[in-house]
Amino acid sequence: MNRQLLLTYMDVLETRNFNRTAERLNVTQSTVSARIRQLEDELATRLFERGRGGADPTAAGRRFETHCRSLLAAWSLAKRDVSAGSGLARPRLRVSVQFTLAQPVLVDWAKQIRGQVPKLDLYLEANFSQQIQRDVLTGETDVGIVFAPQQFPDVHVAEFGAENYVMMSTDCSRLIEVDWTRYIKVAYTSYFDRQHDELFPNLLHVPTVVGSDDLASGFLKADGGTAYFPSLSAPSLMETIPGLQLVEGAPVIPQPLYSIVHSRKRHDPLVAQAVLLFQKLIQARIIESFD
Numbered sequence: 003m004n005r006q007l008l009l010t011y012m013d014v015l016e017t018r019n020f021n022r023t024a025e026r027l028n029v030t031q032s033t034v035s036a037r038i039r040q041l042e043d044e045l046a047t048r049l050f051e052r053g054r055g056g057a058d059p060t061a062a063g064r065r066f067e068t069h070c071r072s073l074l075a076a077w078s079l080a081k082r083d084v085s086a087g088s089g090l091a092r093p094r095l096r097v098s099v100q101f102t103l104a105q106p107v108l109v110d111w112a113k114q115i116r117g118q119v120p121k122l123d124l125y126l127e128a129n130f131s132q133q134i135q136r137d138v139l140t141g142e143t144d145v146g147i148v149f150a151p152q153q154f155p156d157v158h159v160a161e162f163g164a165e166n167y168v169m170m171s172t173d174c175s176r177l178i179e180v181d182w183t184r185y186i187k188v189a190y191t192s193y194f195d196r197q198h199d200e201l202f203p204n205l206l207h208v209p210t211v212v213g214s215d216d217l218a219s220g221f222l223k224a225d226g227g228t229a230y231f232p233s234l235s236a237p238s239l240m241e242t243i244p245g246l247q248l249v250e251g252a253p254v255i256p257q258p259l260y261s262i263v264h265s266r267k268r269h270d271p272l273v274a275q276a277v278l279l280f281q282k283l284i285q286a287r288i289i290e291s292f293d
Contacts, residue, residue: 008070010037018056071139078141096125099147104128106234111283138262145276146262150191158268162281163259169252171228177251186229187211188218197255234287
């Protein structure tokens, strides 16, 4: 089984674009094309219809998705089983969290889980929600912590809390004083966008929209302004951005948090312990951020 072919197929299925997949996998577009052709030759069927608009899966291409996920998951489980039987008795855990959560909680979570399981081997990663879920499906990741999960039959999704987004500004301390021409909107998730638009229906035009809180903090460091940030990041942001403060009277926008694990690992004691620890740590941090 050539995992590169299967992983490339899964990425094209998600991006619908060979060039985009090439960028994400850090290979050339011709390499992506060659891998898909090889997979199609081995399956004796066409998986994608190529065109100027991208790559759309054929009926066979859509049917192959379930088989591909099963093959990748089986390989991952087989690899771990073989390793476990070769004298490696230490427990292992692979965890991936949303980029926004990595800095404020991941290091402390790792310290705490190691305190509870001293001989634990950890692989930690920060990524986007879709990639995390794909890794959980293929068995590459044991526990994912995400904002916007999709529902799949083989994945157990559980809401375990919420991150709160708070308005912060270098310009003012009260909502009534905000200069909206210097407001920066961060496009966190579609859920956040809906809540934001309902709270600020008159804010029809925002001069600057960015795709991450890192970009927003960069703008505020360089020129000041106002933006929403995760409450978990608020203390460190106030230390690094001169004059940054919470905006009194600004509504808090909650963002539900979810744990995702493969159905086979749902009742694994170590996985359950990891999720519970994330829940306790995040809840404690949110309380601290409002003290």
